[in-house]
Amino acid sequence: MAEIPPPVQPIGIEMKLRKLELPAQTSQMYDDFVAGIDARIRRGDDRSDICRDALMRLWGHPQGDPLLQAQMDPRNITLEAEYYGDCDPARFAAVKPLLWLWYSFDRSPAGMNLELGIRLRRMLAGHIFKRVGANFKCFPYVEFTFGYNMEVGDNVVVHRWVLLDDRAGIVLGDRASVSDFVNIYSHTHDINLQQFVDNKVTRIGARCRLTYHSTVLAGAQMGENSMLGAHGLLTRNAREHAVYVGIPAKKVKEKDRELAAPVKHPQQKM
Ligand SMILES: CC(C)(COP(=O)(O)OP(=O)(O)OC[C@H]1O[C@@H](n2cnc3c(N)ncnc32)[C@H](O)[C@@H]1OP(=O)(O)O)[C@@H](O)C(=O)NCCC(=O)NCCS
Numbered sequence: 001m002a003e004i005p006p007p008v009q010p011i012g013i014e015m016k017l018r019k020l021e022l023p024a025q026t027s028q029m030y031d032d033f034v035a036g037i038d039a040r041i042r043r044g045d046d047r048s049d050i051c052r053d054a055l056m057r058l059w060g061h062p063q064g065d066p067l068l069q070a071q072m073d074p075r076n077i078t079l080e081a082e083y084y085g086d087c088d089p090a091r092f093a094a095v096k097p098l099l100w101l102w103y104s105f106d107r108s109p110a111g112m113n114l115e116l117g118i119r120l121r122r123m124l125a126g127h128i129f130k131r132v133g134a135n136f137k138c139f140p141y142v143e144f145t146f147g148y149n150m151e152v153g154d155n156v157v158v159h160r161w162v163l164l165d166d167r168a169g170i171v172l173g174d175r176a177s178v179s180d181f182v183n184i185y186s187h188t189h190d191i192n193l194q195q196f197v198d199n200k201v202t203r204i205g206a207r208c209r210l211t212y213h214s215t216v217l218a219g220a221q222m223g224e225n226s227m228l229g230a231h232g233l234l235t236r237n238a239r240e241h242a243v244y245v246g247i248p249a250k251k252v253k254e255k256d257r258e259l260a261a262p263v264k265h266p267q268q269k270m
Pocket residue numbers: 001004177179209211212227228229230231232243244245246252253
């Protein structure tokens with residue numbers, strides 16, 4: 001495919017995010033809910049109790065059927081990652097109650113409440129991930145494999161229905177943007193002997209954009225400011241400042257480095 005020069009003018013209109021205000025009392029209630037969980041985690045309370053108590057509040061302390069009540073307590077559930085031989089049981093035990101709280105919050109009556117969800121997930125990420133920078137913004141229905149192998153920079157955004165398979169590890173650089181329905185893997189299976197698994201860290205550089213429904217396979221590395229087009233499948237490394245599309249993804253464009261120069265990112269409220 002012939003290289004196409006970048007457009008001189010950006011497309012469309014410049015979109016700015018609106019600032020939304022919740023009623024002050026509600027905002028305070030949300031802050032107290034998140035800060036209360038954070039304080040208990042920091043104090044070293046049993047994390048399964050913390051998770052159960054938070055979910056009981058979100059479901060209005062249901063009485064009656066013990067089956068429903070059992071789902072509030074992570075001691076009563078299993079997650080897929082726990083079955084994997086390469087899962088570190090001690091590390092996973094520490095994060096499992098927080099992952100269960102994260103996933104169950106998303107499926108609770110509050111699940112689509114963006115403001116509360118972003119505040120809660122940002123706080124939980126600080127206790128689950130290996131590293132998370134400032135202003136992490138995560139939308140509902142995101143899933144991790146271990147959680148504890150995630151390394152996330154500043155001002156990273158992860159949209160809905162994303163799978164972050166951090167089995168070997170996923171690194172998301174500063175200001176990386178992960179769109180709806182993206183999958184990022186860090187493990188793969190031998191084509192003949194399925195039980196042989198190769199774990200390879202996947203690195204998404206600073207300011208990279210993974211657009212809708214795209215997939216990055218284990219071990220791929222995306223250079224700074226590169227982009228993967230909708231439905232693209234990245235099987236190899238992507239060069240910095242380049243646009244890749246298709247299955248397997250191939251480079252079709254160079255971005256304008258001047259237009260895409262890093263700007264000082266204002267501290268986001270949300
Ligand atoms: C990658 C993308 C940004 C490129 O857009 P663009 O700069 O307008 O690119 P063009 O339309 O000029 O496409 C260049 C070539 O790649 C092809 N192409 C573009 N996007 C493609 C995609 N997702 N998959 C396969 N091929 C694609 C085009 O058909 C064209 O091929 P041709 O030269 O043979 O005709 C865009 O196609 C895309 O995938 N956008 C996703 C939506 C988005 O922006 N998401 C951000 C959400 S946060």
